[in-house]
Amino acid sequence: xxxxxxxxxxxLVVRVEGGIVTQVRGDPDHPFTKGFICAKMGHYPDxxxxxxxxxxxxxxxxxKGAGQFAPITWEEAVSEIVARWSGxxxxxxAEAILPYSYGGVMGLVQRNAGHPFFHxxxxxxxxxxxxxxxxxxxxxxxMGNSLGTDPxxxxxxxLVVLWGIDAVATNLHFASRVREAQRRGARVILIEAYKSRTxxxxxxxxxVRPGTDAALALGVMHVLAGEDLLDAAFIDRxxxxxxxxxxxxxxxxxxxRVEELTGVxxxxxxxxxxxxxxxxxxxxxxxxxxxxHEQGGMSVRxxxxxxxxxxxxxxxxxxxxxxxxxxxxxxxxxxxRPDLLARPTREINMVQLGRALTEAMEPPVQSLYVYHSNxxxxxxxxxxxxxxxxxxGLFTVVHERFMxxxxxxxxxxxxxxxxxxxxxxxxxxxxFYVQRTRPxxxxxxxxxxxxxxxxxxxxxxxxxxxxxxxxxxxxVDELLARETPFLxxxxxxxxxxxxxxxxxxxxxKTPPFQTASGRIxxxxxxxxxxxxxxxxxxxxxxxxxxxxxxxxxxxxxxANYSLNSSFAQMATLGAREGGPRVLLNSEDCLAxxxxxxxxxxxxxxxxxxxxxxxxxxxxxxxxxxxxGVWWLKDLPVGRNVNSLVGDDLTDMxxxxxxxxxxxxxxxxxx
Numbered sequence: 001x002x003x004x005x006x007x008x009x010x011x012l013v014v015r016v017e018g019g020i021v022t023q024v025r026g027d028p029d030h031p032f033t034k035g036f037i038c039a040k041m042g043h044y045p046d047x048x049x050x051x052x053x054x055x056x057x058x059x060x061x062x063x064k065g066a067g068q069f070a071p072i073t074w075e076e077a078v079s080e081i082v083a084r085w086s087g088x089x090x091x092x093x094a095e096a097i098l099p100y101s102y103g104g105v106m107g108l109v110q111r112n113a114g115h116p117f118f119h120x121x122x123x124x125x126x127x128x129x130x131x132x133x134x135x136x137x138x139x140x141x142x143m144g145n146s147l148g149t150d151p152x153x154x155x156x157x158x159l160v161v162l163w164g165i166d167a168v169a170t171n172l173h174f175a176s177r178v179r180e181a182q183r184r185g186a187r188v189i190l191i192e193a194y195k196s197r198t199x200x201x202x203x204x205x206x207x208v209r210p211g212t213d214a215a216l217a218l219g220v221m222h223v224l225a226g227e228d229l230l231d232a233a234f235i236d237r238x239x240x241x242x243x244x245x246x247x248x249x250x251x252x253x254x255x256x257r258v259e260e261l262t263g264v265x266x267x268x269x270x271x272x273x274x275x276x277x278x279x280x281x282x283x284x285x286x287x288x289x290x291x292x293h294e295q296g297g298m299s300v301r302x303x304x305x306x307x308x309x310x311x312x313x314x315x316x317x318x319x320x321x322x323x324x325x326x327x328x329x330x331x332x333x334x335x336x337r338p339d340l341l342a343r344p345t346r347e348i349n350m351v352q353l354g355r356a357l358t359e360a361m362e363p364p365v366q367s368l369y370v371y372h373s374n375x376x377x378x379x380x381x382x383x384x385x386x387x388x389x390x391x392x393g394l395f396t397v398v399h400e401r402f403m404x405x406x407x408x409x410x411x412x413x414x415x416x417x418x419x420x421x422x423x424x425x426x427x428x429x430x431x432f433y434v435q436r437t438r439p440x441x442x443x444x445x446x447x448x449x450x451x452x453x454x455x456x457x458x459x460x461x462x463x464x465x466x467x468x469x470x471x472x473x474x475x476v477d478e479l480l481a482r483e484t485p486f487l488x489x490x491x492x493x494x495x496x497x498x499x500x501x502x503x504x505x506x507x508x509k510t511p512p513f514q515t516a517s518g519r520i521x522x523x524x525x526x527x528x529x530x531x532x533x534x535x536x537x538x539x540x541x542x543x544x545x546x547x548x549x550x551x552x553x554x555x556x557x558x559a560n561y562s563l564n565s566s567f568a569q570m571a572t573l574g575a576r577e578g579g580p581r582v583l584l585n586s587e588d589c590l591a592x593x594x595x596x597x598x599x600x601x602x603x604x605x606x607x608x609x610x611x612x613x614x615x616x617x618x619x620x621x622x623x624x625x626x627x628g629v630w631w632l633k634d635l636p637v638g639r640n641v642n643s644l645v646g647d648d649l650t651d652m653x654x655x656x657x658x659x660x661x662x663x664x665x666x667x668x669x670x
Contacts (some may be wrong), residue, residue, distance in 0.1 A: 001107075001420075001424075001426040001437050002041055002419075002433050003104075003105045003106055003107060003110075003419035003420070003424075004040075004041075004103075004104075004105075004106065004566060005102075005103030005104070005106055005131075005563065005564065006038075006170065006171075006427060006430075006584065007170070007171050007174070007323065007324075007429050007430025007431070008028070008032070008172060008173045008174070008428070008430050008431075008559045009032075009033075009426055009427070009428035009429075009431065009433070009501050010030065010033040010037050010038075010040075010041065010173070011025060011026065011027030011029070011030030011435065012024055012026065012027055012037065012041070013026065013027050014026070014134065014313055014405030014420055015026075016437045016441055018247075019047065019083060019441055019442065020049060020441065021044070021045045021048050021420055021440070022045055023045060024041055024042060024044040024045055025037065025042070027498075027500075029476075029499070030500045031500060031502065031655070032152070032173055032428075032431040032433055032500070032614060033173045033532055034173070034176075036172075036173075036176075038172055038302055039560065039561055039573075039576070040561055040562065040563060040566075040567050040573065041594075042667070043567065043573060044355070044570070045572060046570065046572075047401075047567070048420065048441075049097060049388065050402070050419050052402055052403070052569070052666045053401055053402060054401055054402060054403065054407075054413060054416075054443075055414075055415055055446055055447065056071045056072075056073075056415060056417045056446050057071070057073065057076070057309065057412065057413065057414055057415060057446070057458050058071060058072065058410075058413040059071075059072045059076075059077070059080070059411070059412055059413070060410060060411045064390050064391075064392065064408075064409045065386070065388065065390055065408050065409050066101070066408065066594035067403055067407075067408040067633075069413065071159045071580045071624065074287065074414075074446065074448075074456070077412050077414060077524075078456060078460045079460070080292050080412060081397055081412060081457065081460075082254025082457070082460045082461060083187055084367065084395045085097060085121075085367060085580075086131070086397075087658050088366045088367055088395070089122075092121050092363035092364070092366060093122070093363055093477055094121050094343050094345075095122065095123065095124045095346055095363055095606050096124075096363040096365060096366040096515070097118075097123040097365075097366070097367045097368075097369070098123060098124045098126065098280070098348060098356065098365045098367070098368050098369070098371075098372045099114050099118045099123060099124075099368075099369050100126060100350065100353065100368055100369065100373055100375055101114055101126070101370070101371045101373050102128055102130060102131075102350065102372065102373045102374050103130070103131070103372070103373075103560070103564070104373055104566065105342075105372045105419060105424075105450070106325055106371025106372075106373075106426060106427075107419065107422075107424030107425060107437070108330060108332065108335065108424065108426065108427060108479060109335055109423070109424050109425060109451060109472050109479070110338055110372075110419075110422060110424050110450045110451060110472070111372065111450075111494075112335045113189070113335075113342065113371075113449070113450035113451040113453075113454050113472075114369070114371060114450065114454055114458065115117050115183065115335065115336035115337065115338075116335070116336065116337035116340055116454075116465075116467045116468070116469075117289075117454040118167060118341040118369075119336075119337055119338060119339075120337075120340040120341075120435070120458070120463060120465060120468075121461075122140070122342060122343075123200075123308070123346055124343070124345055124347070125345055125346070125347045125348070125349050126347070126348060126350050126364070126670075127149070127347050127348065127349040127350060127654060128350055128618065128655070129349055129350060129351060129654050129655045130350050130378075130379070130655070130656045131288065131553050131648075131651060131655070131656070132291065132323070132349050132655065133289045133650070133652075133653030133654060134292070134296035134297040134300070134650035134651065134652050134653040134655035135290075135291035135297070135300045135322060135323075135651035135655075135656040136289065136322070136323075136653060137297045137298065138205040138296070138297035138298060138299065138300030138301035138302075138460065138653075139286075139300055139301070139322045139653055141184075141297075141301050141304075141521070141524050141527070141532075141652070142301055142304040142305055142520060142521055142522065143194065143304055143513060143514070143515065143520065143521075144341060144513060144514045144515030144516065144521070145514035145515075145529050146514040146515065147316065147324060147325075147505070147514075148319055148320050148322060148515045149283060149296065149313070149317070149319030149320060149321050150319045150321075150412065151174055151177070151285075151321050151430060151431060152177065152322075152431070153283075153316065153317045154177050154178060154181055154283050154285070154317060154654055155177050155180045155181045155183070155184065155195050155317065155514065156184075156281060156316045157181050157281050157282060157283035157317040157318060158185065158186050158187070158279050158280050158281050159188075159189070159275060159276065159277075159281070159282040159283070160181055160182075160186050160187070160189070160282075160283050160285070161186050161187045161188075161191065161276070161278035161282065161283070161285070162178070162180050162188065162190045162191070162192075162198060162201075162202065162230040162285050162287070162288060163213070163284055163285065163286050163290070163303055164191065164192065164193075164286065164289050164290030164299075165198070165214060165286070165287025165288075165289065166196040166197060166198050166287075166289075166445045166557065166558060166641045167198050167201070167285065167287075168196070168198045168200070168201060169196070169198070169210050169558050169559070169560050170198055170287075170558050171285075171430055173430075173431075174285065174430060175198065175201060178201060178285075179201065181283075181317075182201075182459075182579070183327070183344050185410035187203050187204075187275070188201060188202045188203050188204075189202060189204045189206060189275070190202035190205050190206065191206045191208055191216070192205065192207065192208070193207065193208060193209070193210045193553075193555055193620075193623065193659075194207070194555060194557070194583075194618055194619050194620060194623060194625055195327045195573075195617075195618035195619070196389055196407070196557070196618070197560065198363065199618070200305075200432060202369075202659035203495075206264055206268060206272060207263065207264070207620055208262050208263065208264055209261070209262050209263040209264075209553070210293070210295070210553045210555060210623070210659055211295065211553075211659065211660060212261050212262040212263075212301075212540075213262075213299040213302070213303065213658035214262040214295055214299040214301070214412065214536065214537070214538040215253065215258050215538040215540075216258060216264055216269070216300040217259075217302035217305070217306060217536075217537065218249065218250060218253040218258070218302055218537075218538055219253045219254070219258030219262070219264075219273075219302045219304075220253060220269065220272055220273040220276060220306065220413070221245070221250055221253070221273075221306065221309060221367060222250045222251070222253045222255070222273075222278075222307065223228070223255065223269065223270050223274070224273050224276070224309050224310065224599070225246050225250055225309075226258065227274065227276065227277070229274065229277025229309075229310065229313030230277070230309050230310065231310050231314075233310065233311070233339050234308070234310075234311030234314055235293055235309065235311075235520075238308065238313075238513065238518055238519050238520055239308045239520045239522060240376045240517050240519040240522060240523055241517055241522035241523025241524075241535065242308070242522050244522070244523050244534075244535060245522050245523070245535050245536065246670045248366045248535060249535050249537060250435065251538065253538075254266075254459070255267075255269040255270050256481055256576070259490075260396055261538070262403075262539055263620075265427070266327070269396070274622045276306070276310065277309075277310055278512075279310075280315060280318075280584045281312065281315040281316060281317045281318040282307070282310065282312050282318055282320060282609075283312070283317055283320070283321070284303065284306060284307060284320040284321070285320075286300060286303055286304070286320060286321065286322045288322075289557075289558075289659065290659075291650065291655065291656055292655065292656050292658040292659045292660070293650070293657055293659050293660045294541075294648065294650065294651060294657055294660045295538065295539065295650075295651050296650045296651065296652075296655065296657070297651045297653055297655075297657075298532075298533075298536065298537060298538065298648055298650025298651055298652070299534050300322070301652075302318060302536040302537075302538070303320070303518070305522050305536055306320070306323075308522070309427070315427075318346060321634075322380070323429040324427075324428060324429050324430060324432055325429055326427030326428050326429070326430060326432060326434055326503060327427050327429075327476075328486070328488075329427065329484055329487060329503050330425075330480075330482065330484065331412070331480045331482040331484065331485075331487035332426075332479075333544070333577060334478050334479060334482060335467075335475060335478075335479065337465075337467055338368040340465060344432070344572075348365075349649065349650060349654055351377075351379070351390070351647050351654070351655070351656045352381075352647045352649075353379050353382060353385055353647075354379065354380075354381040354382075354383075354384025354385040354387070354388055354647060355381075355384065355390070355647065357384075357387075357388020357389065357394065358384055358387055358391075358538075361561060365388075365394065366393060366395060366396065367395040367396070367397070367493070368389075368395075368396045368397070368428040368471075369396075369397045370396065370397070370399070370400075370406055370410075371397075371398075371399040371400075371416070371450055371453075372399075372400045372406045372416075372450065373406070373566075374405060374406045375389075375406055376389060376404070376405035376406040376409065377404070377405045377406070377409075377565045377568075377629055377630075377631055377632060377640060377642070378565050378629055378642065379562055379642060379647075380642055380646055380647040380656060380657075380658065381606065381642075381645070381647045382639060382640070382642040382643040382645075382649075383605065383607045383639070383643055383645060388411075388519045389406070389409035390409065392523070395411050396409055396411050397410060397411065397412045397413075398410040398412075398413050398440040399413075399414040399416050399450065399453055400413060400414070400416055401415065401416045401417075401418065401447075402569055403541065404565070404569075404631070405565075405631055405632045405633060408633070409499050410493065414448065414453055414627060415444070415446050415447040415448070416447060416448065416449070416450070416453075417443040417447045417448065417449045417452075418629060419437065420440050420441055420643040421439050421441055421442065421443035421449070422443070422449040422451075422498050423437065423438055423449075423471075423472045423476055424436075424437050424471040424472070424476065424619045425437070425476045425479055425480070428570065428652070429628060431530075432502050432503050432505055432550065433500040433501060433502050434501055434503060435494065435495070435499070435500045435501070435502070436476060436495055436498055436579075437481070437498060438473075438498065451472035451475065452472065454468075455468050455470075458505065459479055460490070462618065467630055469490070469641070476569075480492070480495070485504065486503045486504050486505060487504065488504050489504050490502070490503065490504055495514055505523065513539045520538065522535065522547075523535060526653040528655050531576060532651070532652065533541060537670075546662065547662065548646045549640065549663035549664065550604050550663055550664050551622060551661060551662070552588075552622060552623060552624040552662060552663050552664065552665065553622060553623045553625050554626065554628055554641075554644060554645070554646065554659070554662060554663045555623060555624070555626070555659060556629075556641050556642075556658050556659065557626070557627045557628075558627065558628070559577050559627045559628030560569075560576075560577060561573040561574070561576050561577040561628075562574075562577065562628050563611065564629050565629045565630075565631060568628065568630055568634075569631055569634075573635070574630075577627070578614070578627075579612060580611050580612065580628070580630045580634070580640070581611050581612045581613070581614045581626070581627070581637055582600060582602055582611040582612070582613055582614070582624050582625070582626050583614050583616040583624070583625040583626070583627070583641060584613060584614070584615060584616065584618045584619060584624060584625075584665075585615075585616070585617060585618055585619045585620060585621045585622075585623070586615040586616075587621050588611065588621055588622070589615045592665065593667070594613045594615075594665070595612060595613070595669065596614065596615045597612060597613065598610075598612070598613055598668075599611065599612055599613070599636070599668055599669070600613045600665045600666065600668070601665065601666050601667075601668060602624065602626070602641075602644060602663050602664075602665050602667070603644070603663060603664060603665070604644055604647070604661065604663045604664065606643065606644055606661075607637075607639060607643035607644060608637075608639065608643060608644070609635060609639040609641060609643050609644065610636040610639075610668070611626065611636065611639055613665075615647070622664055624665065626641040629641070629642070644657055644661060644663055645657075645661055646660070646661055648660065
């Protein structure tokens with residue numbers, strides 16, 4: 001299985017010759033991914049066999065950030081970690097220790113391997129909210145625990161709306177099903193903030209001003225209601241609160257007003273609503289990117305209301321889809337073991353790591369343990385994060401395979417395994433298949449998986465609780481042994497053989513909906529208790545002076561040849577991507593006197609980075625698109641796009657707001 005943070009969770013066929021991985025290609029027998037993979041994973045053997053791979057524990061010998069280390073043994077590394085942590089705990093308590101991890105590996109055992117350890121230790125807990133909590137919260141306000149429409153059913157839709165998702169780059173196998181829907185006669189509309197690669201798939205592109213998606217959704221609802229394009233019977237039976245929304249919110253969102261807010265022409269809004277309302281089976285694929293804004297949760301909440309107005313869930317292939325979250329099929333508490341937490345400890349939001357490492361806290365964070373993440377490169381407020389990582393008083397341990405930007409600041413580096421070298425169990429957040437994996441090659445003798453590293457540390461601390469005495473293979477067995485409704489009747493023999501198996505979810509026949517009322521809830525009575533509007537809304541908060549100082553909306557978009565900071569160390573893929581660059585409309589380049597290909601300083605009050613300018617009319621005027629998360633060591637002045645991004649949190653879910661910021665650009669002085 002592909003271990004990366006991608007909804008497709010591809011099945012792989014791995015060729016091994018002489019104990020070495022020589023080829024990775026798509027598994028033709030995988031029911032969803034069907035034998036093809038993205039451009040990145042074809043290069044997986046180059047990573048596994050890279051001469052730059054870390055193959056022994058390392059101890060820092062130079063200044064933090066300099067990347068100067070000397071080899072040590074695992075015994076020496078573990079002894080130092082235990083000794084340093086014991087001293088910190090004695091002086092300040094275990095909450096002075098903070099784990100940091102996210103999506104470098106998505107397997108249910110390896111990704112969550114640190115949870116039982118840090119619960120038992122009594123460390124600070126990490127709120128893992130950097131990606132999609134706002135979109136999840138916005139969806140749940142309307143749909144509760146309803147999963148939405150099966151993504152495989154999109155082939156039966158007659159209208160597909162891709163809203164805020166560059167599916168060709170980030171959900172390739174869903175995009176292939178959209179093409180199949182097109183071949184069957186469906187029309188495809190892409191709603192985006194710039195002309196992404198997915199625009200080539202769409203029949204129509206609707207460009208929306210970043211952060212105004214909720215206003216556009218409400219404008220579409222205004223037209224649906226005003227032109228009687230509603231499914232009144234479905235609304236009466238299955239929707240809660242539409243009349244309140246119609247009376248109290250929608251009148252303000254006329255097409256003319258929404259054009260002012262979103263930049264989408266009023267006539268386009270009207271036609272979009274008519275096309276949607278007249279379709280017999282419309283399908284909306286909601287992207288997570290549009291939720292990474294100050295009103296991100298509300299944006300998803302508003303979009304999630306649309307299928308209810310036209311009765312889309314009552315049709316084959318109609319409705320909306322955000323994600324699947326197949327980890328719910330398993331009793332994950334058997335891995336995470338919250339029962340080992342003796343008392344509730346403080347929680348620190350991963351988005352605000354820079355604050356946690358630099359601001360006064362009680363106790364201050366005195367040790368950081370990083371695994372399957374590269375926060376120096378991927379976390380907002382980069383200058384603050386790097387300042388914190390530079391503290392001599394911060395004892396940092398990084399479990400890694402390469403000398404990442406974060407590893408350069410470590411006191412101890414522990415060598416890690418690849419997915420093909422360890423046991424795991426994979427779900428997906430883009431389809432309903434799960435797959436068990438076993439090692440296909442032996443890891444280097446000194447490399448250890450997440451699970452192995454934590455059990456080794458636990459034994460050194462003298463712990464004898466159950467999870468620390470079990471192997472990762474036994475933990476996979478444990479997850480599969482615990483019956484849940486999703487596992488009833490599945491093909492366990494195929495699963496044990498490493499085949500992808502569909503969970504027992506049927507084909508999502510709705511209604512009833514998995515909400516408190518059993519209906520789609522446009523009115524949220526308890527919203528006011530959380531400081532949220534009881535009805536979907538949009539609040540414009542434009543500041544003309546701020547826009548004058550920083551005239552460009554910043555879009556930090558996904559790259560095609562890397563995923564977050566994974567694969568960014570590969571020069572061949574970086575060259576195919578086009579290198580670190582900022583994409584600007586040609587009119588903006590002309591007005592500012594920027595030459596195509598010259599380096600510019602992209603800046604705001606948080607920081608700056610140097611990027612090559614590329615004139616690209618796929619980008620609307622007034623927008624700066626920066627694709628990918630590049631490693632700092634490969635950039636001039638050692639800063640990437642996250643030096644420009646703040647750590648403010650979303651309206652719901654305490655998520656990141658990567659798309660909420662503005663910048664200016666200037667030519668470099670001689």
